[in-house]
Amino acid sequence: MNREQVERIAHATVVSAADREACLSNASQLAAALVCQAEGARPCGVCRACRKAEAGIHPDIIRIRRPEDDKGRPKKEIPVDLIRGMAADAAVLPNESERKVYLIEDADTMNIAAQNAALKLLEEPPQGVYFLLCVTNPSLLLPTVRSRCAVWSPVTGEEELDPELRKLSEDFLRLCAQGDRAALLRWCVANEDMDNRRLSAFLDCAAACTAERITGRVKASGLRLEELLRLHGLLNRCRAWAKVNTGARHIFGLLAVDAIADEENRGEPH
Numbered sequence: 001m002n003r004e005q006v007e008r009i010a011h012a013t014v015v016s017a018a019d020r021e022a023c024l025s026n027a028s029q030l031a032a033a034l035v036c037q038a039e040g041a042r043p044c045g046v047c048r049a050c051r052k053a054e055a056g057i058h059p060d061i062i063r064i065r066r067p068e069d070d071k072g073r074p075k076k077e078i079p080v081d082l083i084r085g086m087a088a089d090a091a092v093l094p095n096e097s098e099r100k101v102y103l104i105e106d107a108d109t110m111n112i113a114a115q116n117a118a119l120k121l122l123e124e125p126p127q128g129v130y131f132l133l134c135v136t137n138p139s140l141l142l143p144t145v146r147s148r149c150a151v152w153s154p155v156t157g158e159e160e161l162d163p164e165l166r167k168l169s170e171d172f173l174r175l176c177a178q179g180d181r182a183a184l185l186r187w188c189v190a191n192e193d194m195d196n197r198r199l200s201a202f203l204d205c206a207a208a209c210t211a212e213r214i215t216g217r218v219k220a221s222g223l224r225l226e227e228l229l230r231l232h233g234l235l236n237r238c239r240a241w242a243k244v245n246t247g248a249r250h251i252f253g254l255l256a257v258d259a260i261a262d263e264e265n266r267g268e269p270h
Contacts, residue, residue: 006033006042010150012122012131016138016211016232018239020106027103027132028053030152031061034130035097049097059095062086064104078106080113087121090129099128107133108140115142122148136240137233138214139226146229151211165205172206173213176231176259177222184260188252199248200239207235227261234258 015030017023029043032053038044043053052058064086066074086102094100104110110118122131122145131149138146168191175184194202210232212218220228238251 001033001042003039003042006036009034009130009152011125011129012133012149014107014133014135014138014141014146014149014151016135016151016236018136018236018243020134020136023134023136024103024105026152027134030132031101031103031130032058034099034101035060058097060097060100062089062100062102064102066106066109074106076109078104078110078114080111080117083110083114083117083121087117090121090126094128099130101130101132103132103134105134108135108137110141112142115145119144119148136236139229139233143225146214146225151214151232162201162205165202166209168202169206169209172255172259173209173223173231174221176227179260181256181260185256188256192249192252194248196242196245196248199251200242203235203239203242203251207232207239210235230261231259 009030013030015023015027017026032043032045032050035049035053035058036042036044037047037049043050045051045054049058053061064078064082066076066078067082069075086104090100090102118131125131133141133145133149135141138151141149171187172184175187191202209218210228213220213223214225214228214232223231234255238246238254242251
């Protein structure tokens with residue numbers, strides 16, 4: 001990304017991907033771009049800041065991780081004390097960069113108290129401080145947390161989506177918004193002969209189109225925020241399964257069953 005694109009990165013951003021390693025890699029790239037000293041493309045990979053970011057030793061990129069138990073295994077949750085400590089540290093000026101980046105690994109494991117403690121910080125961060133919340137399923141975050149964050153994934157924002165795949169994705173989302181299960185089933189059956197490469201491309205594009213609606217870049221067109229977040233999580237799971245060669249028939253079968261929420265499970269209008 002260029003300097004102008006880096007300047008547009010939100011101070012609080014949910015970084016979502018189909019699996020944990022991809023999510024952390026994407027967030028690390030964003031963090032490096034935020035501290036990069038280059039005038040052109042960022043991260044450049046060669047400046048002092050980028051080299052430190054790559055080595056994991058940049059003092060202004062702080063990783064927030066789940067604490068470990070006595071056997072060295074990550075605990076199930078990020079506790080509130082860790083977020084309160086992050087809030088106190090965020091008030092301290094950066095060491096080397098103009099920006100300070102907190103990369104919260106497995107942010108969807110923050111317990112309720114921790115998420116509530118993060119609300120004001122995400123809404124009104126100190127000058128030059130950025131928070132990257134790494135999640136594989138954004139719907140696990142509280143709505144109050146999500147509403148204070150932008151959503152970023154590698155297939156949104158920086159790339160033009162393939163027009164044919166975008167149309168296919170828009171058709172899918174339109175059917176989800178209509179809530180017509182029979183029509184959605186017919187559409188899924190008509191597309192279940194995709195090869196694995198095209199299936200993965202479609203799932204990436206559909207996730208990108210969903211993220212556009214979550215962030216408000218595109219009108220939601222009948223889909224509620226809770227439905228969009230649930231769909232985004234479902235598509236991310238399908239993307240992960242497609243990577244281990246789950247066939248298109250199984251993927252579209254799951255979408256036919258789960259893409260439309262039960263009426264009682266639908267959220268408030270977006």
